[in-house]
Amino acid sequence: MAVKSLGDALMVIMRRHGWTGTRLAREIGTSQPWVSMVLSGKRDPGMARSAALLRRVGWELELVPSKEDDPVKRRRFLASATSVAFMPQLTPSAKPYRDADYVRVLADRLAHTEEQIGGAPLVREAVRHVHHVASAIEGGERRLQGAAARLARQAALVLHDTRRLGQAEKAAVLSLALAGKAGDAQAQALAYDTLALIRTYGSAAASAVECARRGLALGGLDDATRAMLLVRLGRSLAVLPGQERQVRRAVDRAQELMDRLGALDSAEIMANAGIALSDCGLPARGAIDLRSAVAAVESQSPLLLALYQARLAKTAVRARDIDETARAMTALSRTVPLVTSRRVDIHVRHLLDGTRGWSTILEVKDARERLAEVSGWPTGRAWRTS
Structure with a gap:
């Protein structure tokens, strides 16, 4: 999640350690009602006190630029950043991949950087991390194993x-x-969610459904993880025939939890709900959820914004909504230069192929030309889908 306040930071720390608000209050030397007010944004203790409180649980503040005029420079800066805004203090004597706190930093940094610039520039780093944390499975250092699970x-x-x-x-x-x-049931659930994501499209769709269900069967999950697994179940079911009722049930159950989630978590639930509904033949309803997700991540994550805009455009194509298709493709053309993502590239390619029949319509023609210009894909030929 994007960390922009003390409340956001406290939420990250609670999830990281599996703490309740009461436990966190005890650790930082305050009361549970005070923690609740900070988490809800009703109290802002200021920078000095925030820094002091975070130090009590081994975290510190770091200043990073929030804006860069040149999007390419911004992307390069983020790609070379070595930490996120809230960093745990590391143990100097430990080897990097044997220090659980450091491994968690790497996981957070990888997540943060991918959200900003896409996955393509991070492949070598990701492969290197997997190689180094694999050995953590031996032995009994459970805290390190939990951190390594998140990095993997x-x-x-x-x-x-x-x-x-x-x-x-x-x-x-x-x-x-x-x-x-x-x-670590929470980390197990997240791993099942990721396996379901990887397996949803293709010959392993039924296995994706099973992964989501296994994740949901685990106990002690927070609301954000349970909601994510429910929409993942919906997305996995949506690519199988005759599952519309089950898809809607899973999506509805996920959205019932959204009042308890943060803004970015809620946006992710809305986006995946919209994708599931569109995939099972309900593009009009899916578009409503995708519009909400796009609006929620505009200032948070260029990668998520590009993915959600692309999905909204594809949903509009399915619904034969020419105006929304043109609007969504035009918006996407402004986000594509900010990220380097194979998924985004594939969506763009599909959109250019899927709208060729509308290329004589002025608004669509203009949107196609904008998207082709920033992506490098030509508009005059069909591309094999994948």
């Missing part, structure tokens, strides 16, 4: 974004094994 899972997501699906699946399987050794 994030590496799997990077590899999935670049469509290296075989490597992505191996990393996700490693994440699941590490989480099992750690006894």
